[in-house]
Amino acid sequence: MKIVVDAMGGDLAPEQIVLGAADAVKADNSLEIVLVGAKERIEDVIKANGCSADGLSVVDAADVITNDDSPTMAIKTKKESSLVKAFDILMHDEDAAAMVSAGSTGAVLAGSVMKVRRIKGVSRPALAPILPTLKEHGVVLCDCGANVDCKPLYLMHFAIMASGYAQLMFGIQNPRVGLLNNGVEEHKGNEQTKQAFELLSGSDAINFVGNCEARDILSGNFDVVVADGFNGNIALKSAEGTAEAMLKLIKDGVYSGGLKSKIGALMLKGVFADVKHKMDYNSNGGACFLGVGKVIVKSHGASKRKSICASILQAQELAQKDICKKISEDISKYTETADAVAGSDQ
Template identity: 70%
Template sequence: MKIIVDAMGGDNAPLQIVLGAVDALNQDKNLKVVLVGDQNAIEQSLCECKEYDKNRLDIIDAKDVITNDDTPTTAIRTKKESSLVKAFDALMHDDEAGGFVSAGSTGAVLVGAYLKVGRIKGVTRPALAPVLPTLKGNGVVLCDCGANVDCKSVNLVHFAIMASAYATAMLGVKNPRVGLLNNGVEEHKGNELTQEAHKLLAKTEGINFLGNCEARDILSGDFDVVVSDGFNGNIALKSAEGTANTMLSLIKEGVYSGGLRTKLGALMLKPVFAKVKKKMDYNAHGGACFLGVKKVVVKSHGASKAKSVTASILQAKSLAESKICDKIASGMSVLDKPETAEN
């Protein structure tokens, strides 16, 4: 299995991307990696690496880079020599390539996947789906978290089908419990979009729909999948991230400003804090999968270090081997044609 990696995407490219790719190669002897980017910069970064199987690593030279300042659609169409565009071209032209990883511009990755890779038949809108940690430790797929700001109810049904297949492949959940992000658990709560989506989800075969999910319950562990339009999903994601960072900062401030008793208590709780930090560490869980396109596309955090890149590459390989795209296509095929044709 070959994974294509955008070596120039992200805040820490190319060094951390290259280090992560090499570590992935050393962890999985059946993996091949293609690094796409400035060949001289990649080769310099490889000099920092430990031993690895050079026969399983290839480089595609790409002198240009798409940045966060570029307009995604324009950049994908005009920057033909960019690492991102050439990586997508390699993904589609190499039959051995099963997946793609980038820590670059989220907008450009999503536009590139949509235009270069293409949608699975029946999918109205591909969606971005990270796996978030939960209190019960099982993880939850949040879909969508930013790819589609404006949605119709049928889009949310498609998100539920795709995310359910993803939860099964990624989390090992056989019959994923699906919730609809809303401002109340009652069936009549929400706006016109969520009320209509609730009705469709409740009657769609193949979806284990439990009902509405309030934002405070996303990380409870009571749901395996939470579906939302990209606008509210992104707000929920960023709110959770911000709350976690704020709480950790408040705890640190309290420890540092406290007396001897506080510091002794913190010392005794250090193993607990370490366990919580590990559970919440995005670097250990790979990236967000762009569901609904014809090949596996994983978007890593823009600030990813080598550890996160390694996890994303192994995640992409695992998803490709699980045939996640075929499973999504199979799930979409059960829907009525009039609904799947709607945009």
């Protein structure tokens, strides 16, 4: 399977991206990875690190899209950038099944919509990271920033797409869907979530289990949590910031706590490493952009080789299991039902 990788996107590009790609082909030698970016620099990384070039090919790209670029404008005008060229290969090479980038989220989303196009029937594609939970598998949070102003029908589509994604990723039959809201009671919410609640709870297309307070996202009581991109982003970043703050407070406490604390911390090193790893959802793969015609995985901007490798293997799995076909079928099925008609009026 061929996967296109934007070798220049991300804070640690191209080095960590290239090393992650090399790790991925080592893990699965059926993979063919096309690295798009500054050819010489990429080849230098391969050589300097003694990586095998088997399974890796390089396509030169002279330009880079950064976080300072306007996403839509950059996709339109930076035709020689690694990201735009990666999209072009993804769309014109029939064998290319997926694309991975750790670059500007806005540009990856804009490029996905402009170059890859929406799946028929999907109102808005959405960004869906998988967060850790206290139970055996994670939870899909959808949307997380692609759509800041949403109609209730968009949230219904997010629920259908994320349910399909959760089925494939977690191997479960009937993912429990929650609606991110400011209380668990039915009547809770703002205008948007009240309308969305009605639509979600009235549909057989998903297994809607009710409102999810932000406090319960990580509880493991939900497999999917839907939200508009603004609220999903707030919930995600608040969780990230809190996890970071707590680790910092513990670290500061250990440093100022004298020898006893330092020894205690040494003895708990393994526990802290496990917790940090579990909370750092970025290291386990990327966020999938659901609802466009090919598999797009957005890896975190600070991704290191391990997380790039995980994102590539995740993209491969999603392409193998044909997430795009599943979404297309599920959305079609929903659109043909009566409740979709009600939803589209809202």
